[in-house]
Amino acid sequence: MDIAIYIFDKLTALDAIGPYEVLQRLPGARVKFVGAERGPVRTEQGMLGVVRDFSRDEVTSADILVVPGGIGTRPLIDDQPTLDWIRAIDAGSTWTTSVCTGSLLLGAAGLLEGKQATTHWAALEMLEQFGAIPTSERVVEQGKIITAAGVSSGIDMALRLTAKIAGAEAAQAIQLGIEYDPQPPYDTGSKAKAPDRIVDLAMGGLMREAAAADPAPEPVRGAGG
Amino acid sequence: MDIAIYIFDKLTALDAIGPYEVLQRLPGARVKFVGAERGPVRTEQGMLGVVRDFSRDEVTSADILVVPGGIGTRPLIDDQPTLDWIRAIDAGSTWTTSVCTGSLLLGAAGLLEGKQATTHWAALEMLEQFGAIPTSERVVEQGKIITAAGVSSGIDMALRLTAKIAGAEAAQAIQLGIEYDPQPPYDTGSKAKAPDRIVDLAMGGLMREAAAADPAPEPVRGAGG
Numbered sequence: 001m002d003i004a005i006y007i008f009d010k011l012t013a014l015d016a017i018g019p020y021e022v023l024q025r026l027p028g029a030r031v032k033f034v035g036a037e038r039g040p041v042r043t044e045q046g047m048l049g050v051v052r053d054f055s056r057d058e059v060t061s062a063d064i065l066v067v068p069g070g071i072g073t074r075p076l077i078d079d080q081p082t083l084d085w086i087r088a089i090d091a092g093s094t095w096t097t098s099v100c101t102g103s104l105l106l107g108a109a110g111l112l113e114g115k116q117a118t119t120h121w122a123a124l125e126m127l128e129q130f131g132a133i134p135t136s137e138r139v140v141e142q143g144k145i146i147t148a149a150g151v152s153s154g155i156d157m158a159l160r161l162t163a164k165i166a167g168a169e170a171a172q173a174i175q176l177g178i179e180y181d182p183q184p185p186y187d188t189g190s191k192a193k194a195p196d197r198i199v200d201l202a203m204g205g206l207m208r209e210a211a212a213a214d215p216a217p218e219p220v221r222g223a224g225g
Numbered sequence: 226m227d228i229a230i231y232i233f234d235k236l237t238a239l240d241a242i243g244p245y246e247v248l249q250r251l252p253g254a255r256v257k258f259v260g261a262e263r264g265p266v267r268t269e270q271g272m273l274g275v276v277r278d279f280s281r282d283e284v285t286s287a288d289i290l291v292v293p294g295g296i297g298t299r300p301l302i303d304d305q306p307t308l309d310w311i312r313a314i315d316a317g318s319t320w321t322t323s324v325c326t327g328s329l330l331l332g333a334a335g336l337l338e339g340k341q342a343t344t345h346w347a348a349l350e351m352l353e354q355f356g357a358i359p360t361s362e363r364v365v366e367q368g369k370i371i372t373a374a375g376v377s378s379g380i381d382m383a384l385r386l387t388a389k390i391a392g393a394e395a396a397q398a399i400q401l402g403i404e405y406d407p408q409p410p411y412d413t414g415s416k417a418k419a420p421d422r423i424v425d426l427a428m429g430g431l432m433r434e435a436a437a438a439d440p441a442p443e444p445v446r447g448a449g450g
Binding site for chain 1: 237238239242243245246249250254255256257258265268270272273274275276278325345346363364374375376377378380381384385388393394395396397398399400401402403404405406407408409410411413414415416418419422423424426427429430431434
């Protein structure tokens with residue numbers, strides 16, 4: 001079971017590491033962190049380096065593709081080598097997945113045309129430009145394509161995928177293995193639940209992150225993590 | 226606000242990245258990934274490389290210390306340079322925290338004597354050897370020392386810590402920023418909730434991971450992730 005996780009500069013680390021932590025526990029899993037070339041990439045604010053063990057040229061197929069998000073997705077929407085690679089891996093994959101704004105790259109690669117899809121709440125309308133149907137759910141399944149909402153949702157997505165691949169008991173055991181019995185301190189984790197003031201605060205934080213990550217950031221549409 | 230996350234070979238990635246993803250969003254946060262020396266470490270099964278940007282010598286204080294877990298904690302329990310560094314950072318920290326079996330290192334450093342503490346469910350009794358009082362809660366606060374349970378619990382811990390440092394609204398906004406509205410597919414994320422069969426399956430998985438990570442693994446006591 002080959003699992004390719006595509007990483008790039010200014011990714012959101014948890015988008016990639018949440019699914020990694022679940023999927024690496026699948027029996028026979030071989031997880032490969034893949035990028036344009038080998039070597040480290042840095043997260044949005046530059047505070048963390050994650051290593052690409054494989055260049056795109058070295059990975060020509062995978063059973064599962066995971067595309068995480070982050071402000072670093074924005075330039076990749078027009079990066080043909082990235083989109084070509086995503087299309088090539090998708091052509092042979094059993095499952096093609098994204099977390100957060102990783103779905104913008106699936107969309108730019110033409111994989112979401114006419115399909116329901118999700119992404120980070122602050123970027124949801126951006127999916128329309130790719131012919132996708134923005135859908136405010138935590139995990140959206142459309143055949144073999146599974147998109148997950150913002151950042152932390154990749155854990156839920158990967159557990160659901162695990163159940164499809166290895167069965168409910170395996171998924172339950174992995175959920176226990178990572179002690180995933182979440183106790184979020186507040187009930188403000190989705191835009192639908194959070195008060196307007198908290199949405200504004202969160203959007204302000206995302207805008208500051210985007211500005212810090214990019215000296216010439218896009219306005220609000222580009223602010224999703 | 227200096228945040229030091231101590232990483233080492235055979236760590237559990239999500240233990241470190243969960244808190245990182247929350248705490249890096251604190252206003253003024255400077256997160257430093259620190260290890261024995263600079264350079265990459267590999268996770269338990271070797272599938273992921275995470276970069277240590279700083280050696281221990283380069284980081285002599287931090288406002289927040291985060292010690293993640295993983296099978297790689299076991300040899301560090303007797304590694305005096307690691308324990309000396311943890312003690313030195315704790316001496317000047319405002320908050321000293323751990324996720325999963327990271328608490329074994331806090332214990333080995335002498336920081337949990339007489340204190341309630343938690344860790345991964347499969348390693349809970351190991352805390353006793355350090356004079357700690359094993360406590361089956363997701364997050365255990367004892368003054369400035371906060372221990373969290375297995376793997377995914379670091380997200381909850383970090384959000385609670387964020388509320389203490391920056392207030393409830395900031396924590397709520399960060400929770401929304403990472404869209405942390407968890408929808409775990411099963412209610413088997415804690416040992417207390419999981420059926421015996423799932424506990425056995427999870428323990429088997431942890432044992433296989435430990436065996437794969439270490440050619441001469443410890444028996445059951447060492448199996449906690």
